[in-house]
Amino acid sequence: MLQRTKPLSVLLTLIAVLFSPNLFASAGESMDLTSHGIGYAAILFFGIAYCLVMLEDVIHLRKSKPVLVAAGLIWAMIGFYYTQHGMNHDAEAAFRHNLLEYAELFFFLLVAMTYINAMEERQLFDSLRAWMVNKGFTLRLIFWLTGILAFFISPIADNLTTALLMCAIVMKVGGTNHKFIAIACINIVVAANAGGAFSPFGDITTLMVWQKGMVEFSTFFHLFVPSAVNYLVPAVIMSFFISKEVAAGDDEVVHMKRGAKRIVALFLMTISCAVLGHSFLGMPPVLGMMTGLGLLQFFAFFLRKTQKSYYESAVHNASDRVEHERLRDLGDGAPFDIFNKVAKAEWDTLLFFYGVVLCVGGLGFIGYLGMISEAMYTNWDATYANITVGVLSAIVDNIPVMFAVLSMQPDMSLGQWLLVTLTAGVGGSMLSIGSAAGVALMGQARGIYTFGAHIKWAPVIALGYAASIVTHLWINASFF
Template identity: 70%
Template structure:
């Protein structure tokens, strides 16, 4: 019994010593003893802050190595977010300020929740259009027209530019890549150049719309740029696409590649889903503009529209299939009969399940990690360095270059969290650079990473890097056009 007491006593002593060690390690020496709950603690020059930085950097190294490691990018940032906020919670608990850290965490969580639900509705609509074979029909139409390779190059680029403001740039890029791979066949040079062109176009098109990219959505939801003000970026975004596209098109032969035609029949309700999506976007804009409420309210209302339409499709499914089957038999349309044999009723929840959950969870990790580092005081240091000691224009241009190396989501979220004192022209500039800067490298945007997987071995990091100087010309040209065209906004 004495031995047991001795063992427990030693264990308790070691545990107490460990707690004291952790408290000493993570408690900054610069804390004032008179700190009150209304003040945040500066952790930038402490062991706790350094550990949080190392954790975030290691997590992001794993994110950047996603293609090599085949490790989904959400996993490391989810763990990093837990560790960073665990450190914050421990320190603030030691100082009797846990209510302050809890409020800060809930603030970041609320920002994420609004964006999560907004993106979830948008992804559900895109998945519904895909399930109704809208994108397949569009691809089949383009392939079956017998366009020359140069025409396909320009057509897919312009379609990527004009579709991505409504659908996200990732979905748009994947759709257009499927077209060029179908048309290009074994012409690897054409496919490689067309993929680069699509990435540039999709990123540029997404820069002048709140719905085109997560970064523009964040800027709109934050309220620093209003919905109608994004249109000021249309011409700079178009220039960003046209400059490199015009140069690259000179290296594509104007020949016709013969491909096998594909017959695709859209499922019932495909066009009406598109109309409902446009109605949902209008509802979100009106909710924010006229009611002063977050756009997510309008988007979730739009999800209700889609659910009611799905209910109608299910209720009228049997009658519609019977009618269509009779018509197909009268016309002896074998293809239509085959398609009808595989039709299942529309299920909106299956479309929600097919959302890009890895991206959504990655976004959670990024928001919480950056929010935690900001709460520690690091974003104030960065803001001081960039937006006080540098010229604001140069700082915003640097943000775009940085987004080519690091994903533009944490970069833009960091800028929004820093909330530097800038005019509308500068906020539009950083929105533009963060949106199109990712085109400089293949790993700089979700569209580029996705196409490296879809056109594996053809569209590669090295293939894209070879054209980076040309893409940089478009990047510089778009900035100069914005500074000139929208000079009155600065």
């Protein structure tokens, strides 16, 4: 018994000493914990968690798990220290502040994901894919079409969904032409990330900047030309390595299910509600998004109630036997269920986002973000600091990087906030692991689109990154 309890006693003693309020701080000092054992432990926990996140594809551990645990440990240590000093309400208020920031983004993203899943279930994206595959386009034209569509769809849908849709097209068209698939996937990743950079809805980082009030909705579109340059420079160079052979189709026909186009219209209406409510009523964008979710629920109710009568009538009026069978199968299928679409949201991503926001918020409350802000935005020129943010986002996920910058709130001009929005959005394209789109496509085109295949084109992508920054500094000079 003594042999079993002695190590535990030693461990508890070490923990008590390490987190002792008086170990590194004496009475009267500020609550800066950057030189305290709690601060060092928080950095260690976050570092371990993020290493596990980056190894997700190797160890097959979902990325939300380690950051959720790290967030709990960091705030538990903060709570312990502040309770010892009789300031537990300060720690509680800081935690609630970070939780509120996450809650607004959570519900916003949940609604957006629900709409995207609804469109997918109504076979909107499958219909687009089948149309492109069977048009008899050349491989080079497919390369350009998938890139351009990724660039223009990602500002409305999220860049991850857009990239997966376009990758499905090139996989179908490319067949055994692995060289085409690899280059086309790189093009899609760059295009999706670039397209998401000039819209508040295109990426989580742009959404964070908009909801924080750093950049107005309409001002984001001043990044359109720099984002286009970021995509076009590498795309033009890579296109010369794509052959002009005609792609083989498979004659697959996919029909959109009933209500698909109306769901698109509702999604656009929901976005309008979020934008107008924020611009004219001063309300958080999440209010408009949740209102739009209510509209989608009403439409789902309408589809369920009218499914039987609609398809009975359609089957009766079918022009041929094939159409008759198709409509009967659709009518016999499960009715549209809105909560099924909610359940299929990217919950791992949403929970990962919670962990990141709380971890970074905790590190900021300890004092580390103030130190980084001082080092980057006081000792460096803001332009160089924001360019560095983009490079970091190619190595570390851009969500914690951008949240850290927003938490620091450095005193910058509007032009600099636009610059960091651009660099954080497109910087991840330089490595395949630098964005959610790249990681997802490595899984979808496993063994074809790889880290090695992407890094071969990294100099070309970096050229586009540099060109987009120069373009922004030139055409948006009035914002600096």
